[in-house]
Structure formats: C-alpha cells, structure tokens
Amino acid sequence: MSLFLVNRYLGEEEDGSTSKESQAQLLLAKLQHKAKLKQNQDLREQSVQHEISKKRKGDKDVSEEPPQNKKKTSEVDKRDKPVKEKKKKVANEKKKKKKDQPGSPAEGLLDTPGTEEDKGEDKTENDMLQPPSSKTSAPAGFTVLGVFENKPVQKVNRVLPQWLAQPDMIHSDIKNNLVPISDIPGLSAQLMKKLQNNGIQHFFPVQAEVIPAILESTQQGLLIGHGGYKPRDICVSAPTGSGKTLAFVIPVIQALMERVVCEVRALAVLPTKELAQQVCRVFTSYAEGTPLKVVMLAGQRSFAAEQALLSEHRAGTRRSLADIVVATPGRLVDHINKNSGLCLGQLRFLIIDEADKMVDSMHQSWLSQVVKAAYRSGSGPEAVSIFRRTEPVYITAASLSPPQMPLQKLLFSATLTQNPEKLQQLGLHQPRLFSSVHSQSDTTLDAPTQKQDRFDFPQGLTEYYVPCTLSKKPLLVLHFILRMKLSPILCFTNSRETAHRLLLLVQLFGGVPAAEFSSRLSPGERKKTLKEFEQGKIQLLISTDAAARGIDINGVKCVVNYDAPQYIRTYIHRIGRTARAGKAGLAFTFLLGVQEKNFLQMVTEAGSPGIQKQIVKPENLKSLEARYQHTLQELAVVIKEEEAK
Numbered sequence: 078m079s080l081f082l083v084n085r086y087l088g089e090e091e092d093g094s095t096s097k098e099s100q101a102q103l104l105l106a107k108l109q110h111k112a113k114l115k116q117n118q119d120l121r122e123q124s125v126q127h128e129i130s131k132k133r134k135g136d137k138d139v140s141e142e143p144p145q146n147k148k149k150t151s152e153v154d155k156r157d158k159p160v161k162e163k164k165k166k167v168a169n170e171k172k173k174k175k176k177d178q179p180g181s182p183a184e185g186l187l188d189t190p191g192t193e194e195d196k197g198e199d200k201t202e203n204d205m206l207q208p209p210s211s212k213t214s215a216p217a218g219f220t221v222l223g224v225f226e227n228k229p230v231q232k233v234n235r236v237l238p239q240w241l242a243q244p245d246m247i248h249s250d251i252k253n254n255l256v257p258i259s260d261i262p263g264l265s266a267q268l269m270k271k272l273q274n275n276g277i278q279h280f281f282p283v284q285a286e287v288i289p290a291i292l293e294s295t296q297q298g299l300l301i302g303h304g305g306y307k308p309r310d311i312c313v314s315a316p317t318g319s320g321k322t323l324a325f326v327i328p329v330i331q332a333l334m335e336r337v338v339c340e341v342r343a344l345a346v347l348p349t350k351e352l353a354q355q356v357c358r359v360f361t362s363y364a365e366g367t368p369l370k371v372v373m374l375a376g377q378r379s380f381a382a383e384q385a386l387l388s389e390h391r392a393g394t395r396r397s398l399a400d401i402v403v404a405t406p407g408r409l410v411d412h413i414n415k416n417s418g419l420c421l422g423q424l425r426f427l428i429i430d431e432a433d434k435m436v437d438s439m440h441q442s443w444l445s446q447v448v449k450a451a452y453r454s455g456s457g458p459e460a461v462s463i464f465r466r467t468e469p470v471y472i473t474a475a476s477l478s479p480p481q482m483p484l485q486k487l488l489f490s491a492t493l494t495q496n497p498e499k500l501q502q503l504g505l506h507q508p509r510l511f512s513s514v515h516s517q518s519d520t521t522l523d524a525p526t527q528k529q530d531r532f533d534f535p536q537g538l539t540e541y542y543v544p545c546t547l548s549k550k551p552l553l554v555l556h557f558i559l560r561m562k563l564s565p566i567l568c569f570t571n572s573r574e575t576a577h578r579l580l581l582l583v584q585l586f587g588g589v590p591a592a593e594f595s596s597r598l599s600p601g602e603r604k605k606t607l608k609e610f611e612q613g614k615i616q617l618l619i620s621t622d623a624a625a626r627g628i629d630i631n632g633v634k635c636v637v638n639y640d641a642p643q644y645i646r647t648y649i650h651r652i653g654r655t656a657r658a659g660k661a662g663l664a665f666t667f668l669l670g671v672q673e674k675n676f677l678q679m680v681t682e683a684g685s686p687g688i689q690k691q692i693v694k695p696e697n698l699k700s701l702e703a704r705y706q707h708t709l710q711e712l713a714v715v716i717k718e719e720e721a722k
C-alpha cells in the first residue's frame with residue numbers, strides 16, 4: 078500500500094459524479110472544438126491576404142501604364158506630396174531633437190530607442206562597427222550581459238592578526254614609569270632581597286608588564302596551565318637597553334625556585350656565545366641562594382665537559398644536574414642529538430632571546446628539534462604520568478582535555494618582526510604581544526606604503542649623521558676621540574678587514590687605547606677584550622656586528638657607525654649599545670654622499686624620532702692632517718708585511 082496519494086490534474090471537473098472515462102471524453106471534445114475554431118480563423122486570414130495581394134497586383138498594373146498615363150499618377154503624387162513632405166519634416170525634426178539631447182548617440186553614449194526607420198537612417202559605418210550590445214540601451218532594472226566596464230580594482234589591505242595589531246602597550250619612557258618592585262605580586266621575599274642587593278629598587282616598564290604575565294601562567298604550579306589550559310605564549314618587543322633580560326629571568330627563577338626534582342625546565346636560546354654568557358651570568362646571579370642550577374651550552378667548554386655539567390648516571394639511572402640551560406642553537410642541537418644526558422621532556426619555559434635573529438636562523442631547524450625533544454615521550458613511568466605530553470596539532474576540546482605539562486614559549490627582541498608569516502614558523506600558541514611601538518595599533522597595514530617594520534628607539538639616544546668622504550673617515554674617528562673626547566667609543570665596521578685596518582691605523586697614530594672585536598679573535602680573546610673595554614682600559618673598541626646585538630656594556634657614551642649599516646635592524650641594535658637603561662647616549666653615522674638619501678629614508682621610515690646632521694669643518698681636522706698622512710704611509714707598509722706572513 079502506498080504511503081502517499083498522488084493527485085494528478087485531469088482537466089476541469091464539471092461534475093463530481095462524472096466517471097474518469099467520461100471526463101477524458103469531455104476533454105477530448107473540448108480540444109477538438111478548439112482546434113476547429115483555430116482552423117476556421119486561419120482560413121479567414123488566408124482569404125483576406127489573398128484579396129489584398131489581388132488588389133496590389135491591380136495597383137501595380139496601373140503604375141506600369143504607358144507614359145501618357147503617368148501624368149495622372151504624378152498628379153496623384155503631387156496631391157500626396159504635401160503629406161509626404163510633412164512626414165519627412167516631422168522625421169527630420171525628430172532626428173534633430175534626438176541629436177541635441179544630452180547622452181544621445183552623437184556623444185557616443187547610449188542610444189535612445191527610436192523607430193525602426195530612424196535606426197536605419199541613423200546608422201553610419203562607424204555605428205555598424207560597434208558591438209550590438211553597446212548600441213542597445215538596458216531596460217531599467219536589468220543588467221545587460223556582455224557589457225564590460227573598466228572598474229577600478231579595490232586595493233587589498235593586509236590585515237594583521239588581532240594579537241599583533243592590538244598588543245599590550247609598554248611605556249617607552251623608562252624614567253617616568255618606574256614601578257617599585259614591591260608592587261609586583263608573586264615575588265618571594267628572597268628574590269626581592271636579591272634585586273635590592275643588585276641595586277634594583279624599581280622595575281622598568283617592560284618588567285612591570287611581563288613579569289606578572291609570566292607568573293600568572295604558573296599560578297597552578299608548573300604542571301598545568303591556568304584553568305587546566307596550555308598557557309599563552311608571550312612575545313615582547315621593547316627598545317634596546319629597556320631591561321628585557323630581567324623580564325624573563327625574574328619570573329622563571331620565581332616559578333622554578335620551589336621545585337623538588339632537578340630537571341631541565343627552562344631553556345634560553347641566544348644567537349651568540351657572548352650573549353649566552355651574558356644571560357647565563359644574570360640567571361646565575363639570581364639563582365644564587367636557591368636550589369636552582371644554571372648550565373651553559375655554548376661551546377666555551379669541551380662537549381664532554383658540558384655533558385658532565387648537564388647530568389650524571391648513578392646505578393644505571395640518569396640524574397639531571399641542570400634546571401636552567403642557556404645555549405646557542407648549534408651547540409644545543411649537538412647535545413640533543415648526541416647526548417642522552419640532556420632530557421627536555423619536562424621543559425616548561427623555552428626562552429628565545431633576540432627572537433627575530435633566531436627566526437632568521439630557523440633554516441638550521443633548531444626549534445623543531447627542541448620541540449621534538451620536549452614532546453618525546455619517555456619509556457619509564459613518566460610515559461603514562463602527567464609528565465607525558467603530546468604535541469598539539471589542532472586545538473580541539475579533545476586535544477586540550479587530558480591535563481599535561483605545558484611548554485610555554487617566551488620571545489624577546491628590540492626588533493621583533495611584525496610579519497605574521499615569519500612568526501608562524503615559531504608555532505606560537507595563542508600568543509600575547511607586549512610592545513612599545515605605538516604607530517601600528519591600526520589593524521591594517523597598507524602594503525605598498527608600509528615598506529618596513531617600525532621600532533621604538535631608546536629614550537635617551539641622540540642620533541647624528543656625518544657627511545664625509547671615504548678618505549676622511551679614519552681622520553674623523555680620531556677627531557671624535559682626541560678632540561671631542563667622546564670616549565669610550567664603540568665603533569662599528571661592516572667587515573672584519575676594515576675593523577682590523579682601522580685599528581692598525583689608530584694604533585700607529587697613537588694616543589688612544591684601542592682594540593678590535595671580531596671573528597679574527599678567539600672566544601677567550603673576545604671575552605677579555607669586552608671586559609677591558611667595560612673596565613675603561615680600552616677607549617675605542619672597533620667591532621664588526623659581532624658586538625651589535627644584546628651586548629650590555631656599561632658606560633658606552635658614543636656609538637660610531639664607521640660604515641653605514643645596510644639594514645635597519647642592524648642600525649637599531651648597533652646604536653642600542655649606548656643610551657641603555659634610560660641613560661643618555663650619542664650615535665654618529667658616517668655617510669658618503671651616495672648613501673645619504675637611502676639611509677635617511679630607511680631610518681625615518683623605521684620611526685626614528687629624528688636624526689640630525691653634524692658637519693665637521695675641514696679646519697677642525699687640520700691639526701691632525703699632517704700626522705694622519707704620515708700614518709697612512711706607515712699603514713701601507715704594515716699591511717704589506719701582514720699580507721706577506
């Protein structure tokens with residue numbers, strides 16, 4: 078039995094009682110009647126047509142009469158003429174009127190609909206070449222297909238992700254935004270005492286913002302994030318010398334200081350040995366008096382020595398000897414691959430300092446190796462405990478539900494990239510950005526005008542550029558140090574050869590304790606040189622970009638860019654070696670004529686508060702000139718001797 082009754086239309090029902098057969102017959106009869114009526118009508122039309130054509134034939138016969146009869150017809154024509162002329166006149170007037178109308182075909186725009194006759198007469202050769210569509214006006218409310226207009230294409234704006242577009246703002250004015258250390262919740266009395274002993278009574282703005290944010294993510298202890306969720310990763314972009322190091326050292330020490338078992342729970346990765354040493358020193362200083370142990374993996378010691386510092390094996394079991402590891406990426410990867418004593422299975426904080434530089438070195442795939450090691454599940458009882466963790470692929474309710482120890486990334490830089498594609502390589506989890514750059518709070522970046530990222534410059538810095546020629550550059554350095562007494566000066570060159578030759582020249586000239594800092598020196602020699610510069614034994618340090626990033630040398634009054642830096646990031650890090658911690662500092666950049674325009678544009682676009690022109694008059698250099706020329710000759714000899722070696 079069917080579930081539905083399907084009603085079919087069977088024609089109009091005259092009587093509900095009529096059977097289906099009689100209905101069909103009635104329908105058929107109706108149709109036949111209609112067909113007959115149509116047939117009759119056709120026949121009537123045909124006979125009318127026939128009559129008309131017969132009549133026309135008769136007319137034609139008359140027109141084809143011999144000429145004598147034509148006069149008659151012409152008279153008929155004459156009689157008809159005024160009527161015809163009248164018609165023509167009306168038609169012409171119509172045409173004229175149409176031409177005068179704005180938007181008429183005369184202006185090459187749309188046709189107004191006219192009679193067939195009009196159309197035929199108006200058609201010119203040009204009109205015939207026009208595509209038919211352009212000659213037809215569109216009835217109101219309809220779009221004419223096939224008519225293509227040149228519409229301006231809308232510009233596509235790059236839209237920054239919310240977290241990048243709307244960061245937590247950090248004051249760039251250090252001096253007027255100091256926060257007493259006691260105002261920051263969650264710091265132990267022991268750590269506060271340590272800070273005070275190190276002469277720190279107040280936190281700088283970046284520290285006041287970032288320390289509580291990191292501590293908040295550890296409120297539930299180290300094993301589980303806030304509310305059971307994985308904590309948000311943190312990115313910090315703040316000027317050079319604004320105190321970013323303590324912004325991660327203090328909360329990490331605070332979070333780990335009550336740990337029971339020693340395991341590597343914090344790993345700080347830095348691009349150079351010198352920076353790793355510097356950060357390791359700060360960690361060690363604040364870990365003093367706590368059970369925490371800090372180990373550096375930067376190739377300062379032999380691999381075996383570093384191995385011994387990391388862990389020991391007793392009765393067949395591994396025991397970690399490090400809570401905090403500070404490393405360079407290359408050496409770290411070596412230990413991950415070759416040293417079973419390094420276990421990152423319980424890593425809680427991954428600190429990436431100079432993060433933009435570290436993103437650039439991502440081709441070495443150090444980060445993926447660290448993350449892989451951190452999520453490698455152990456084989457012991459850990460494998461089934463809370464310490465087991467799986468690398469989240471997609472964030473879903475299911476992937477977030479099993480509680481597991483979180484791995485939180487903390488990124489720091491003075492020139493953190495705003496390029497989401499670059500940042501994506503870091504695999505950040507719901508990142509939160511702290512930034513002192515105000516100019517890009519807008520959510521959209523106008524791609525063509527926004528050529529480069531904008532950065533915040535140190536508050537106490539004054540920037541100058543010095544127009545000069547190639548041959549006068551060394552003389553200018555001597556003038557700055559001997560006549561203007563701007564020492565200690567940190568002078569940057571673009572190559573280690575230039576650094577070395579400039580040092581030879583300054584040494585030959587005499588009167589200035591100087592040294593070089595580049596890859597020509599061994600790590601030990603570099604360490605010694607930095608120490609002597611800091612102690613004031615060296616007044617002029619001539620360096621490659623090896624000392625451009627992160628190096629914190631107390632009391633550098635002046636930075637000189639002997640060679641103009643090619644990239645804005647390099648410039649910002651170089652000049653950031655002075656004017657640190659809210660102090661004053663000077664930066665001079667020597668510019669050749671051809672470099673001026675591009676360099677000044679680069680610096681202005683990056684958000685420099687203003688770079689001033691400093692002209693050194695030739696007469697100011699005169700007193701040094703004769704000795705300088707003599708020294709140049711001596712230099713040529715010395716270089717020849719060096720090359721001969």
Ligand SMILES: Nc1ncnc2c1ncn2[C@@H]1O[C@H](COP(=O)(O)OP(=O)(O)OP(=O)(O)O)[C@@H](O)[C@H]1O
Nearest residue numbers: 279280281317318319320321322323491627629658
């Ligand atoms: N709260 C503070 N009070 C006084 N001095 C501080 C404070 N915090 C940091 N400093 C000092 O400021 C100097 C710069 O700090 P730090 O090296 O951390 O800067 P940074 O932001 O990491 O700079 P860069 O981007 O160049 O690496 C250091 O000498 C440090 O000891």
